[in-house]
Amino acid sequence: MLDYGLDTSGLDRDLALPDLVAEGDELDALVSAHTDWSLPTPAEGWTIAHQIAHLASADANVLIAIRTPDAFEAVLKQAEAAGSKYADLDAAEGAAKPRSALLEEWRAGRAEVAAALCDIALDHGFPWYGSQLTASLMVPLRLMETWAHGQDVYDTLGVPHRATGRLRHVASLGVIGRELSFYAAQLPLPTEPFRVELTGPDGRTWAWGPEDAAQRVRGSGLDFCLRVTHRRSLAETDLTAVGEDAQKWLDIARVFL
Missing domain, CATH: 3.30.1050.10 (SCP2 sterol-binding domain)
Incomplete structure (x- = not known):
């Protein structure tokens, strides 16, 4: 993740938030139209289901960090215990769920994240991996992850990924x-x-x-x-x-x- 001590004054939560929602909706439309989520993506060992599971899991962790910051310590300990395998194991667990359940989990989670990041005060810090964040940084971070993992899915399906101002x-x-x-x-x-x-x-x-x-x-x-x-x-x-x-x-x- 980013070095959160860097100058982030140029980031604007209110401009980025609707773009985060739009990016998620666009990827949702793509994966909803394709029934085979077992296709391997460019990320080694990850299928389309792994990509969506990773995004859903990250959204769930954002909600923990914002709503119950003390409980985020357990997330950090789990990540530390798994080491470099953390993301792979986490994505595999989610990918094993039925496609419909995973899709609904991701949809609900990203909607809750957007609402939580909209409501939180701009100067309110919450824990993340290795640092404290604010909504001004977390919104573009979630957008970046959604877009990047979405790119893997677009590449897998051979569908052009439309470039936008987002x-x-x-x-x-x-x-x-x-x-x-x-x-x-x-x-x-x-x-x-x-x-x-x-x-x-x-x-x-x-x-x-x-x-x-x-x-x-x-x-x-x-x-x-x-x-x-x-x-x-x-x-x-x-x-x-x-x-x-x-x-x-x-x-x-x-x-x-």
């Missing part, structure tokens, strides 16, 4: 997660500022950082999101970098540990 929230997470990328790769943090210029699906430019920064990244917003969520290799994107640190960042970019 990707700007994912791209913002990728930009503020730059330090995380270097930290996770055990590399020194860059000291120079970065300029990121991405082209959104509507042709408009999304930009972060000072215009005169020597370290620069350019490309499509879609490709940037695919890269930072590890859905595509750098070679499969149109992203370009100027500056040694910028190039290194694209090589190691991520929005999660």
Whole structure:
């Protein structure tokens, strides 16, 4: 996950929340139309059912963290005990449920999460894995996960994943997660500022950082999101970098540990 100590002032819960709902609804329409959830996805060992189960489980944990934060300690202990196998085991448990039950669980959970994140005060912190979060960060995080795991499903079914303006929230997470990328790769943090210029699906430019920064990244917003969520290799994107640190960042970019 992201280093939650980073500057997240550019994130807007009220703008991202309807996009989170729309992203979930769009993926719902896709998986509801396909009856075979046993198809393997690009994630090793994960079927479509595993992808949906993972999203449903994460939503359930968000509700625990917000409603009963003391009880979230049990979730953390379970994750610690399972180690690197935690996500796989959790997804497998959910994937074993009947398709109709899993679908209804995911639908109900994401609706409850949207309502809870809408009602909570913006400055109210709640526990998450390794840190405290606020709704301003959790909303785009849930959107990012929904979109990224949805991409796996779209790839599995061979259906084009329509790029929308919702990707700007994912791209913002990728930009503020730059330090995380270097930290996770055990590399020194860059000291120079970065300029990121991405082209959104509507042709408009999304930009972060000072215009005169020597370290620069350019490309499509879609490709940037695919890269930072590890859905595509750098070679499969149109992203370009100027500056040694910028190039290194694209090589190691991520929005999660």
